[in-house]
Amino acid sequence: MSDNEHAIERALRRSGVRLTRARRAVLDALLEAERHLTAAQVHALGRQSCPSLSLASVYRTLALLQSLGHVQLVHSDDDCQSYAVAPAGHSHQLICSACGWTYAFSECDLSPLVADMEARTGFRIVEHLLELRGLCPKCRE
């Protein structure tokens, strides 16, 4: 994890983003939790390493990380208020419905499906959103 952390921090530096205590706290919360978290949960966890952390900074940092592609929204049928770490570039999430564990992946060959839908609808498909849900190894027991 700490490799991952450094990778993102390095990327942030490269983007000319200041690494403040608040931003590190938000990033660490997401990296250490290894699951999707709401802003409130990030706030609670982040305060452990940065007691003065405000909810406003959590939102500002989440928006920043999302705009730089380091964090993604996690969707569900009702609520879409959770965030999870994402690798650089196109990626998707594999989520444990039981414990929330969230794993990002990039491999997703939808070409046959996309080609079929394009042929049948006349659409030009440009992007896709994909999320897989199930039970992680621990929760299967």
Place this chain on the structure above:
Amino acid sequence: MSDNEHAIERALRRSGVRLTRARRAVLDALLEAERHLTAAQVHALGRQSCPSLSLASVYRTLALLQSLGHVQLVHSDDDCQSYAVAPAGHSHQLICSACGWTYAFSECDLSPLVADMEARTGFRIVEHLLELRGLCPKCRE
């Protein structure tokens, strides 16, 4: 479209749901728009056929239709506040990024992808969320 409308209305009756003026207005707005709509947009459109329609009823009806599987949330990177009609059972949306036109489909063979992810992560994958975005025939011009 009016076939579709009847199908959903019949399904509602079968579920023992009362077909009120407000509910019909919400359903018609979504069916006629053929695109994803926010609650506020449904409200505005719905008032054309039911002037007294309140936003509260729009929310209540959307929740009802969603719980019965006739309506789905449409997700995007930032906002997830739009709704669209969905066919009975498992389905996904194909969305035009330009005009919002939304088309629901059910065919999605992700078995190879799912099998691969299960093998590599130990997860037992139970469900998935998929959305395709691009340009519809009209907007491609």
Place this chain on the structure above:
DNA sequence: GTAAGTGCAAACCTTTTGCAATCGG
């Protein structure tokens, strides 16, 4: 006729914003 559903207004929650104080490079 009666229970389910509606409209209204108030309550709620989450997210955003203005601003003076603080901090990172």
Place this chain on the structure above:
DNA sequence: CCGATTGCAAAAGGTTTGCACTTAC
């Protein structure tokens, strides 16, 4: 040191809820 960032508190959305009235069946 200087501008970017923060915390706070207030504002702004969007959504939900309590309640008396209305409506579908």
